[in-house]
Amino acid sequence: MRDDLWERISSLRLTLDQTQALIKVDKEEVEKFYQPLASYLLERLSPPGRLVAAIAGPPGSGKTAFGTVLAETINAVAGRESAICLGLDGWHFPNAYLDAHFVEHNGSRVVLRSIKGATETYDVRAAYRCLQLIRNNERVSFPKYSRKLHDPVPDAGVIEPHHRIILVEGNYWLLEEQPWQDIQALFDLSIFLSAPAERLTEGLRKRHLRGAKSSTAVEEQIQNVDLHNIEHVLKYSVQADVVVNKIDNRWIAKIIFL
8 A cells, every 4th residue: 555545544533423433444454455445436436427335234334434434545545535425324313203203113113212223213215315416416415413412413414526436324225125225226336244243233332332322221222123123134135246244343354346
């Protein structure tokens, strides 16, 4: 890896979910995995259009950190700010909506807030509309999810005209069911992250605790919601163009280009 590329990437202060939690970046990992993937995406970009890539995978697989580092690696390789990463969690329905609506879940009628993170708790139509605007090369604002507020923040991010590679990370982008299948038509390619189930729960535990939840609330979330979502994503996601096998939510073992 050229020294100037690593200098640019390592000088950045990358954080998770609008918190102060820093993303640790490893030079060897960037050189071995992120840089080849960045070049792969740049080679598929056809100006003046945009390339929209989905980064999917089960909860706890480290999609946010992966997408953030990949975007900055693309920018370093390109020599300009051409990539940006945004997350599906920004399209969570607000807590006020979740508290006021109910759904059938495992044979019982439950308030949506109690299964936050499940597919039903996302405003998929709003995500679809935003991705359509992105495909039209427009300047687009998008929501971000705050782990401090535990709520989405509207218009917290902006995609500018110079952003040509748009990475969208989230659990459910590749589900083989509606309404997610309609959204897949807006992607140019897809990336799927996977890791051993026990490692996924470790990653989730750390993420929930980073959001200042109590240990009791974290374990309830994992047992009642997250484990089901992990199984659902692993079982019902369509084949991606690129598969990233991870040791845990942090470290990459290998990348397979299909």
